[in-house]
Amino acid sequence: MRLSAGALPGSDAVNTHIDIEAVVERNPDAIIKVGEDGAAPQWQAPGAAELAARKQRLAARPGWDHIKAVQDDHVLIMSQYVQGGAAKIIGTLYIAKFLYPEQLPDLHPEDVFRYWVEHYQHKEYQPGHTLPAFPLTGAPQ
Template structure:
């Protein structure tokens, strides 16, 4: 942060993520009477609280509650429909081989809320060995982006997606994995999966895993609404 420039602009407050040096920012900006507000949008389970906080800050409580309810309704539907349904095992991968979702990281709650049986829910670190993935033999695989196709608002091209999938299925020893044998692989773009603190990602994963139990859940409609109505962006 350029603290001198911020002091010159003299805002009432600065909103920053919970990642990084917010304590340093708080110490520096307090000298100028500028408040620091921490809103961490990375974690799925903090979405509702963050929305309501932003609503209070800007005097938009009703709009904030509408947004919260829009996604909470989808989560409630998923939970209701999946009651008593045997959980299907999932390996989640973020960009590179073995980078997965474990308790406390950015992706864990996104996967948990989908109803998946996360094969690495008990892992101590987010980087796992390829042999461990093969041994756990997941029924489903979800991969977000890739080291060679990170992308943002513009999604990877069809050619890039095909290359991502080809690399995945041709990995040594992966031909015998249940998800690979049965072609149960979902590729998500980086921008899409992160929508609404990754709740858009949750909805896509839930539908991918349990389509027969979630007939009224339409991920692409949710993504479109999030883009056009709430982000005010052109739908791609």
């Protein structure tokens, strides 16, 4: 998996615009979407309904119904809050668990996120920052 600059169609070290036609041509097995165009990152969770609407808008792009990831429902939608700033490591945990659940059975990103929100952000934990949702195990992280 390449995550370096230029790995995404239409991107480079400065430009993160993605050519949606090139995505169709590459036919990825998985798609990960962070945030929403024009939406500011915020602590409050967008919730399941908003994340589902974002996923639906993504899948409705021209030609995307032919992409394997969309057909197989292998799409991860994340709020900007779990992937921005100091939370980048938490977003990476969600992505790792999404892509490799069998190899990471003991990884529980929602538990890590909850701990980070409560202990470092001093905020009340809110579920609803990812679709699919990741369960809490209740185990301390």
